[in-house]
Amino acid sequence: MATATLNATDAEKINKLKSDVASLSQISENEKSGFINLVARYLSGEAQHVDWSKIQTPTDEVVVPYDTLAPVSEDAAETKSLLDKLVVLKLNGGLGTTMGCTGPKSVIEVRNGLTFLDLIVIQIESLNKKYGCSVPLLLMNSFNTHDDTSKIIEKYANSNIEIHTFNQSQYPRLVVEDFRPLPSKGNTGKDAWYPPGHGDVFPSLKNSGKLDALLSKGKEYVFVANSDNLGAIVDLKILKHLINNKNEYCMEVTPKTLADVKGGTLISYEGKVQLLEIAQVADEHVNEFKSIEKFKIFNTNNLWINLQAINRLVQAESLKMEIIPNPKEVDGIKVLQLETAAGAAIRFFDHAIGINVPRSRFLPVKATSDLLLVQSDLYTLSDGFVTRNPARANPANPSIDLGPEFKKVSNFLSRFKSIPSIIELDSLKVTGDVWFGAGVTLKGKVTITAKSGAKLEIPDGKVIENKEINGPEDI
Incomplete structure (x- = not known):
């Protein structure tokens, strides 16, 4: 993708921006130059769209089927x-605001009183204990989650796992009207800043000194995943495959369902493997992009990357991922934040591949409807691993649609005396002021709608199968 040069007006904008940014004492020199470079790339209008006619479906050499990976030997050594050779890195910059929480999302309780972070620590601890190895855990925080996370991880001080934290960059939001940084205009609060997406993991790993420290300890690969994806556990078959084949980058993809049609997909493009996101697709091709016939896989954001390769590319400033403009409003002022995604870096690495993994490796908790799934009898918990209950015959999870009354975690938890049994559930839609008793079982297609202004309680021990409930008389 060719970089256009800046016209005179944009060059002037960048010069003004440089002088504004130079006086911002809250951020480092690395952050200042990273931000200026990002804005300059954005203004230069780098091509975002791909030539649709050049897109090819990747072969099995490029997107490797998981079941063709060689098994790992039983030899513990x-x-x-x-x-x-491995490091685990969890993206921990997100707040649980969409689920009504104030701190880092990773400290939401998922199951049996354990948080995402507890489960991650237990998983790595059990690996370290079982094999006598030392897999460290890195948490990439944002300025939003740093303080809280630092306090929270103190409780793991006596565990047999090294935990390191570092912060992703802190960039100023841009005022759309005059392209000046919001903090330069008198807004000095947290709202004036933003973390520039998880594509920032590469420079931040280097700038924090963590990358050099890991390389000096002989670490070779980092497994990067979202902290809210309960399926993103260490997989030895994948690690062995990458080491044997000298793959510098691997993105785990999984078959698309109708719920994932907007997810980025892998394509072969001009001889390289590339991530194609919906934002890069011209309007006339969007429906084709969403088709699960043509684009059968999507990005889980479980990434395996060679540390030496990260070092090489960051030093050469080669990681020019597609820029994602994210418009926001702060105190009535229209602002822009420019972000990048880690998955988009795939095209810069040598021998980059995708691996088409089972759906079980993608179990994100983005809303309370996902929390209902993982807290139910659909899953079991052992050694920090959340595993699907084999008693469920249907390979797909039930679709769950909970109304706004259930949106916040605290409200969600108060509305269930206990989480219903959903082993045989196909779909659940709940609307209005609904409360669930203990030991409820839901099967087939269930719709529960409370009339406006009325409270609807599902009694303890009730079994509801293929029913539409609009009031107590239907129960």
Whole structure:
């Protein structure tokens, strides 16, 4: 993708921006130059659209089917030598605001009183204990989650796991009207800043000194995943495959369902594997992009990346991922934040591949409807691993649609005396002021609608199968 040069007006904007940014004492020199570079790339109008006619479906060499991966031997020494090369990095910059929480999303309780972070720590601890290895955990925080996370991880001080934290960059939001940084205009609160997306993991890993420290300890690969994806656990088969084949980058993809039609997909483009996001697709091709016939897979954001390769590309300033403009409003002022995504970096790495993994490796908790799934009897918990209950015959999870009364975690929890049994549920839609008793079982297609202004209680022990309930008389 060719970079257009800046016209005179834009060059002037950048010069003004440089002088504004130079006086911002809250951020480092690395952050200042990273921000200026991002804005300059944005203004230069780098091509965002791909030539639709050049898109090819990746072959099995490019997107490797998971079931063709060689098994890992039973030899504990071989497993230890694999794990000694690994680092686990969780993206921990997000707040749980959409679910009504104030702190980092990773401290929402998922199951049995354990948070996302507890489960991640237990998983890595059990690996370290079982194989006598030392897999460290890195948490990439944002300025929003740093303080809280630092306090929270103190409770793991006596565990057999090294936990390191570092912050992703802090960039000023841009005022759309005059392209000046919001903090330069008198807004000095947190709202004036933003973390520039998880594509920032690469420079931040380097700038924090963590990358050099890991390389000096002989670490070779980092497994990067969202902290809210309960399926993103260490997989030795994937790690072994990447080491044996010298793949610098691997993106885990999984088959699309109708719920995932907007997710980014992998394509072969001009001889390289590339991530195609919906934002890059021209309007006339959007329906084709969403088709699960043509684009059968989507990005889980579970990424495996060679640390030496990250070092090489960051130093060469080669990681020019597509820019995602994200318009916002702060105190009535229209602002713009420019972001990048880690998955888009795939095209810069050598021998980059996708691996088409089972759906079980993608279990994100984005809303309370997802929380209902993972807290139910659909899953079991052992050694920090959340595993699907084999008693469920249908390979797909039930579709759950909870009304706004259930949106916040605290409200969600108060409305269930206990989480219903949903092993045989196909779909659930709940609307209005509905409360669930203990030991309720839901099967087939269930719709529960409370009349406006009325409270509807589902009694303890009730079994509801293929029913539409609009009032107590239907129960």
